[in-house]
Amino acid sequence: MGAVAKAVKKVTLLVHGHGSEFFPGKKSRVEVEVPAPACVNDILDAIGVNRSLVMFAVSNGVRQGKDYVPLDGEELIIVTPPSGG
């Protein structure tokens, strides 16, 4: 039997807030390809962003925890902490 190709999914992260400076290329829009299934925490690990730097994600207008598993092709808003003033 030949090797089974690993499923990969593409997710677009729209990074909200100052924390975007710690995302690849200091960008607020980051496209990532990760092995499926992967939750938000897995995606953060894959791109070298500390999990604690993200407060929560938003998918289709709904707040999601970092254990949320986005679908292939999904755009996710990633909310990093505001500075409290």
Add this chain to the structure above:
Amino acid sequence: MSKLYGYGGTILRIDLTTGEIRKEPTPEKLCREYLGGRGFVAKLEWDEVAPGTDPLSPGNKVIMAPGPLSGVLLPGSGKCEFGAKSPQTGGYGDSNVGGHLAPEVKYAGYDAVIIGGAAAKPTVIVIDDDKVTLVDGSKYWGKGCIEAEAMIKKDFGEDFQVATIGPAGENLVKYAIISHDFGRQAGRTGVGTVLGSKKVKAIAVRGTKSIPLAQPDKVYEKAKQMFDRCFSLPGFKEWTPYGTAGVTDWVNEVGSFPTKNFWTGYFEDYKKINGPSLRERILVTDKACFNCPIPCGKYSKTKTSKGEVYVEGPEYETIGMMGGNLLLGSIEEIAYVNYVADELGIDTISGGGVLAFAMECFEKGVITEREAGRKLLFGDLDSACYLLEKIAKREGIGDVLADGVRAAAAKLGKGSEKYAIHVKGLEISAYEPRYAPAMMLAYMTADVGAHHNRAWAITYDVQVGRDTLEGKAKRVIELQHIRPLFDTLGLCRLQWVEIGFELSHYAELFPLVTGINYMWDDLLNISERIWNLTRAYSIREIEGFGRDHDYPPPRFYEEKVPTGPAKGKGLTMDDLNRLLDDYYALRGWDSKGIPTGRKLRELGLDYVAEALGR
């Protein structure tokens, strides 16, 4: 002299002792070298307040200064700086307020208002374009900040923008605020106290002029682009509903929430006092400053056992300092204490620190029930409100606490210094820094004393590692130049900090407004000049000022965090010394934390080098 664009063009001087009012053209050199806002405040404090002046004497001056971008139709251009020699620290003091004051001052034609001397009786300074008068303010004396603001607007006209002090400022509580726009405050370093010492109850301003712009069409185009960008940024909709309160959960989850007088960094009830609680339980409406697309102000109505009131807030700092730090676990109660402090004219950050200090002193037997007049209990709304009233009136134990935790601990003794959480005499704001070295260094080295607004570095700690000291000083310095630059330009920094609005917009904008061809790096160089000047000011004013003044309170290096996600973590004295050594070296300061003569001259501060004998 070339025409000054972006500026009102005039500096207004008021001598309250003689009643003399003078106007002079804003010097172009001052604009080019110090920009405005915080830069003007720093330079004018240095030049005009004689060395050794008692902060509460007529010799001190309150300086009110919008910035060159204040009042221009840009996002968040409504910020005004107040400054004075600080009665709380004895060193450089300033504080920033939003609302609608800065644009009005600019529209009246002024880049700075310098208030010196002292009036014989309560006074309202009325600035109505070119007409400036000193009006008897006796009928407003004794009134709360917000009540007085409403009365003055009714008496003089709703189109006046009004800044007031409350009973705390009148009674010279050292951390009294200047209040404006029914719930915005220049809260820190006791600027309201200095206004109170001059018997100024309020400043009312109305302006009808325009601000000259170097390239009006391009400013308009750029401003439109900036607004569009703000609205289009990912997550814009996620931040605005909660404003700064939205960070409460995260700060707890990383173990940095001030809890029980900074005993620990995690408050079990934080879900009851976070952004969603505020929005769902007490919010009436969002409220914005001048020209702001992201209204972080939350106007609320709260009902507690003590009554039902309206208040702007609570924002994050108040939730931290009056919530977790006092163990108040209901958003309604925090909003109520917020209201009491705002009306009395007490800074909720320092006030929260002082109340927590008093409660811990009570718990440890340093303050007795007899001395206090009642029990002072954590988690008790009555205790908090009682203390605020006593402090504002300087009655009983309130008189001791009215001078801040450093002075109160010195008076009370019995080891209470351990519970006095401050740096340089300024109570620490709402981040527990024991497991956040960059944040700790930010507090240690903030020029006004422990304040988060100079460098909020905790995300950097989280990303690069909370156990490492490497690179922390560099990051803190970068932030100490960027963040106060907003106070210098007269802008709100939250569009950048919270929404992630790019700094490049501001760099592009500055020359279009002012006609001065500064690049971003030029602006940062000026910010560094101002930082060194404010440091030098404290060196000039406080005997022996330097490294010893940069250490945090012993709790932060003698005790590990006892509970929560940061449990067992903490910094040692060696760590603190390493942070300071790195910081001084990168700044070009000597090992005692004094800028070298070379550094000062490199920054164009030759006059400072001379004054300090460097």
